Amino acid sequence: MSTRISFILNGSRVTVDVEPWESLLDVIRKKLGLKGTKLAFCRGACGGCGACTVIIDGRAVYSSILPAYKVDGRNVITIEGLASPEGLHPLQEAFVEAGAIQCGFCTSGMLMSAKALLDENPDPSDDEIKDALRGNLCRCTGYVKIIEAIKLASKRMRRPAGGG
Amino acid sequence: MPFKPSKLLLPTSMDDAAEVLSENAGHAVIIAGGTTIYGIKYSGLLDHVDTVIDLSKLGLDYLKEEDGIAIGAYTTFIDIARSSLIRSHREFMAIVDAIRAVPSRQLRNMATIGGSVASSLPYYDLPVALTALDARIRIYGRSGRKEVPILEFLEAPLKPKLMDHEFVYEIYIPFHEGSSSAHEKFTINDFDYGIMTASALLTFSRDGRIEGGSIAIGGGIPNLVTLDCVKGLRPEEMIDEVAELARKEVSPIEDYKASADYRRYLAGVVAARALRRAAWRYREQ
């Protein structure tokens, strides 16, 4: 018995039929064709690696363990919603510049957690950044450069464009 | 057959919910945040389930004050940890500690207090804090409302004390005047459940002696254990005694993470730490 749901995905309304057991991750990747959100280390069972992180109504969640029907009527942002036609999001630029990406598998999830953090708290302390990333695993970078990248983006986003 | 429910039900009233629960008894599961269900979906424990019942249309997402605090079953961890109703009371800080002990922001955004309690898993942190705080579980069913002390409700792992037609709609936590609380979790890595955990609630007299209180212990044990605090002592005079008592009272499990002996030893460590931190919080905050 599938349910028809309708929600805002990266700014546009989508309508899709989902089964009760289908995760939001499966629906986004397989039915809506957006492959930037990843299924990684935890195989979507326990939840914890964070590669599947998306933002729902301003909050970072694991799409791999979220039943898709629950996003009916809500606002979902995936990694594809981060850049604009003008270019990359400051967080994406900072990740590239700081060397916060190696294999890249965790990156989309890291970016979504970072975006949820900065949207809520534009000037986070190191501890606040670490807390926001506790639910995201990276097997390559060792996290230091990811934290640096988020600090860099936070600094740039707080300063008006063109300002010193 | 692996967990692949074909039916989803979203009742819109409490009576409706009790009705669909009894109609689907034996092959349905209630879903709140979904984090426990997805966590155990490959375990085989849910293979008999073909119906998911979601109570999110019942408006159970709230915190309110009523001679204590009543929290709707579908309130997320993050909303509880941020609530000024909780944070303005030192005696409720074990709840905030227990939520911070959940390793990921994403899980705190998804998981609910009702789901945490109704999963009845001794290694979950929040139920341990709620046990020390003497919470009561409010249940709705075909015969109306009832209230059960949390320790009685957490009957066995994954088996809370609920009839087929019943569900948890609210958790009530009484005020504890002149008290403070804290929760401690011991893990081998930030991602794991607690190997052993403890929450302490301490009530003080004016001269800084303990009037009463309790310590709840969870983690790798089949059922939560509570210890009473000794009246008339100062916290520092009680620490060794509490640690020893904790070690005597628990019957830990043994697995690849820790032997039963090590867990028994840790029960004393976390109990003492929770007690010390609750006492520190009373003095400093």
Ligand code: FES
């Ligand atoms: S794939 Fe969702 S948390 Fe790992």
Ligand code: FES
């Ligand atoms: S860059 Fe490879 S997992 Fe993070």
